[in-house]
Amino acid sequence: MTVGGTEKRVTRRRQRTRANLLDAAFTVFAAQGFGRVSIEEVCEAAGYSRGAFYSNFATLDELFFALYRDRAELIADQVAGALALDGPDLDVPAAVDRVTDVLLLDRDWLLVKTDFLVHAARDTAVAQTLLEHRARLRRAVADRLSRAGTPLPAVLGGADGAAHAVVAAYDGVTTQLLLDRDVEGARAWLGQLLTALLTDGGTPVRTN
Template sequence: MVTELTPKRVTRRRVRTRANLLSAAFAVFAAKGYGRVSIEEVCEAAGYSRGAFYSNFDSLDELFFALYQERAELIADQVSGAFALDGPDLDVPAAVDRVTDVLLLDLDWLLVKTDFLVHAARNPAVAQSLLDHRARLREAIADRLARAAGRFELPTVLSHVDSAAHAVIAAYDGVTTQLLLDKDVEHARVWLKQLLTALLTDGRRTPE
């Protein structure tokens, strides 16, 4: 009986250790900047040894990608939920309202993401990995839009869901860049809502 349960206890502990490392790294990255943090500082913040770190991650880059993937999946799920409506028609402005009301607009995350983007821009291998992650996010959004495409008509300029997904991500990137400077989350949500509604409806309807 003990032998059967031991692997489960180890698995739970490993999952908990990984989650604690991710949480600690996020806090340290946000406070100091991605490029100014060492593995030792992450371990100290999490209360673990370097051995615990390397049993879960090969590098800080790999740890960051794990953080990025969590948030990429969250954003994709938020988009999916906004467009998951029953009935023959899709009210795009209403769907945009829902997604912008809950979409991740976290200043600490935006600081970390921007730091890492600069780091990746100077390291081709890291840049390619980040491009791969962004491509998966874009594909997830395109998939959600494709499922809803039968219930609304995309503007002519965005007649393909891939183009629409690129536009959605570009709008999100632009709004969050402004948000980093003015720290006005509510204004960012309003502006993102206006942009997405205009993009996905060709300006035919605007949010109130």
């Protein structure tokens, strides 16, 4: 019993250490940029030694990927959860309102995400991580539209095309947010843009 209890305490302590390192790294990356941050700076911000860092991450790149993955999965879960609240039919304007209400529009996250995008553009292995997340986000949107049989503008070419357009709209609005820092304006504009995108623009087509 003692050994098992000790192992549980060690595991919980390590989980807390990892979470604290990720939180500290998020703040430091957002403030300085990924390429300008050292392991020592992350450890100092978190209040840990290099040994604590290396017991959780082999490199700064690994920590950066873990940070991106955690936040990216949160966003995908937010979108999927907001889209799942309707019954068999999907009320597009209401669903868009729910998505924009819960969607993470945090400027610090967008700075970190942009760093990751630039990093990925120069490294095919990193790019794969980013592509996998974006594909998951698109699937969440496309699957929900397909199940509902929601009529979509023909120009989008069906649920998959609509999902690509939704992610592209999010990218555009969040890029503007980096410059003007208007979070509430970004939410309002994203909602208007997605509603218009999914309900207007030509002769609707069924998605199933």
